[in-house]
Amino acid sequence: MTVTAQHPPAAPVEGVEGQRRRRRRPRTLAAGAAGTRTLVSAADLRRRRSRALYFAVLAVVTVLFLLVFFFPLYWMATGALKSPTELALPAPTLIPRTLHPETYAKAWNELQIARFFLNTAFYALGGWLVQLAMDVGVAYALSKLRPVLGWLVLGMMLASLMLPPAALLVPAYLTVTNVPLVHVNLLNTPWALWLPAAANAFNIYLLKRFFDQIPTDLIDAARLDGAGPLRVLWSIVLPLSRPILAVVSIFAVVGVWKDFLWPLLVLQDPRAQTLSVALSRLSSTGRVPANEMLAGMFIASLPMIAIFLVFQRSIINGLSAGGLKG
């Protein structure tokens, strides 16, 4: 029994339903459990002692989650607001005594976080476009145009999922320094990030699986009306595939933003570096004050936190769709 068998990509999984249910709070515990049954049944929870235990566990877990998962973020964001002397106190303060919001401006300008932020945004945007263009093309051709030997192409692409990125690190790096046939050096250019990222079999697998579900009748009808393959892709396939395009897009942007080892190798020019690589370099100099470092780190996290809060549904869906099939 696979997870996805129960949750087709378009159907919202529990994570999202949980979100919606939160607003209308269940009146009784039994009502809250409507739908799914779990280890502890509604009947179990009707007893007074079990109810007390349930709420005690709920409270403990809530506090624990706040401490473990939110507090580090809070510490990072507020640490940047403290003065360097306050940060270095042997007894750390929970709430900054004096606020120094200018640290963020300082990090942005003096540490040149601005430059690295824009670099990374540019790489992420370009990486997204390149991945979408190339992977949609492959998935569409394999799913709807069905060329000779398409199965072989798909098989070879999926086989690449077996290759751990670690195994390809050195030869892929050498390929970037001198691309075979054309003999171009891509080091320190955005293409060094974009092209390898486009060779993403997982994207192709997700897209193709979604395209396969689009009825052939629909496409045949459009073809009869005189639409060419490009027109069919643009006017029929893509509009119907918005959910999966969203998933692939988010993972493309997040992937570029979070990547570390590859950009560390192929973007060695400090002016071309990504935010992650620049933060690592800045910290290793040992000359950057902790509060400015924390400000830079928080700035680097903000886009990801924002994307997560906005696209929770797609991210959590994509995770359970892809986690087991990827």
Next chain:
Amino acid sequence: MAIGTAAARGTLRVRLPRRVSENLLAYGFMAAGIACFALFSWYPLVRGVLLSFQQVNFVTAPSWVGLANFRALVGDPMFWTAWRNTLYFTGLALLLGYAVPFAVAVLLNELRHLKGFFRVAVYLPVMLPPIVTVLLWQYFYDPGNGLFNTILRGVHLPTSQWTQSSSTAMLSLVLVSTWANMGSATLIYLAGLQSIPSELYEAAEVEGASVWQRLRHVTIPHSRFVLLVMLLVQVVATMQVFIEPFQLTGTTNPDTVTIMVLIYRYAFTVNHDFGLAAATSVLLFVVLGAFSAIYLRLTRGRD
């Protein structure tokens, strides 16, 4: 082919070019993608294997050296240290990172309130850029005024040197890694738990099974597939650990040098020995490839 009549020959003559043009068109759509795979996936695989038998110095053409790279590896004590460290990290990471997310998922599945909050909270660290997580924990681990030692002192417990002592360095790396990555495993387990048919729990209740018995005889057997797949995923992922040792303990610290760090060192720091690095990659690939192959068989065989 039976080309008996003129009519049949006629249709063939019309159809053949159309099929060819359709195929050309399809490959046109795929050309850029195929080129990317060829350049950054297929060709590097072949080249990686070839490189492991070569000496590369960028001054003269690569020369074939047979098994010399592999012999050099076997003779390098750091190679064995790196393997030991990698296996130690993977083992510890499984102990923590494998059991904890499942336990958390089972617990969250029972909570009828704040569902969205818990899911967002546990996944939040996954969204952070790994370097941010690692740098943040570097401050927490500071043996002097770091948050962890401050808390330990506050509750009168012995403090630790964390990443700076050889006995706790690896454990410190595993803790960061678990905090950063457990969100995805937890959510995948949760989705799996929710696909367990309600009737099974109902039947267990009717027969008077305790909560513990329901966990043992319904929840765990029905999560077996997810658990197995995640085991493989985590082994493959943790054996490629890089950023934690790279940033927290440095690439030269023998306590935490992992295989990935060693590959990085061979190829991109002092040695610049791509042949040696490729040989190490090939060995890592053989080990990980076995796990990946099982994983792919398991997941694709079920379509």
